[in-house]
Amino acid sequence: MKMNFAITLCLIVFCGLSLAQDEDDATECSPCEPGLCDFLIGFGAMTEKLADSETRLKDTEKQIVELQNKERIKVIFSAAVGVGHKNIGPFNTDPTLIYRRVITNIGGAYSQSTGVFTAPVAGVYYFSFFYHAGGEHPVNLRLYKNNELIVDTSDHQSKEDGADNGGNAVSLQLTQGDRVYIRMAANTHVWGGDLPTTFTGYLVAQM
Incomplete structure (x- = not known):
């Protein structure tokens, strides 16, 4: 899923560049450069990792709040x-x-x-x-x-x-x-x- 997203983004970006550069070949889409595609694939993976980290951070914050609530109980x-x-x-x-x-x-x-x-x-x-x-x-x-x-x-x-x-x-x-x-x-x-x-x-x- 990550790779498909990155490749699709690559094709959209560079198809747009191809259209802007050559009106005669406006119906053709040039493949993206391999280095940039690799960058976009890595960027997609990094985005997913950041989302996972954010989820784990929220879970940790919830656990801390629960512990603080327990510590506040005085009898x-x-x-x-x-x-x-x-x-x-x-x-x-x-x-x-x-x-x-x-x-x-x-x-x-x-x-x-x-x-x-x-x-x-x-x-x-x-x-x-x-x-x-x-x-x-x-x-x-x-x-x-x-x-x-x-x-x-x-x-x-x-x-x-x-x-x-x-x-x-x-x-x-x-x-x-x-x-x-x-x-x-x-x-x-x-x-x-x-x-x-x-x-x-x-x-x-x-x-």
Whole structure:
């Protein structure tokens, strides 16, 4: 196709030159000179290569834009229990602990009403949770991924220990829609102030 285009262009150009040079032979078309035909053939091939390069460049630009959009996704949250100066628990069930005082919720993946974090994108996430509690009751907080227990933190009941603090942290690989939350074990408690009992998570790397 490239060669036919170049030869046709060559014949058109040099037929026009022949017509201009000799009116008596206006109906005859001189063949193009071999060197010029070679040049036109090469020019046609170069044009095709430039078109291919332009297409590849556009594809590369599209990929760069997609990567930039992925990098712009930010997921960060931090919340405290925030129910005033009183204990939460003990209960005879294992309730999901709801952290009502939202400190940060970039990306909106944490639900203030349910206490559940839902992964908006697949990736590796980091989570941490801490508590403050009195020593008169045991403590046991458990971090779940969907329905799977991942890590926990606990403390035994003690009459001599006036107050307890503890926590844990974990990195998790999540798919979009995976849920992460904290449950408090039955017959345990934590302090429900605005500051010490917290739940935090953020996206480390999108996958």
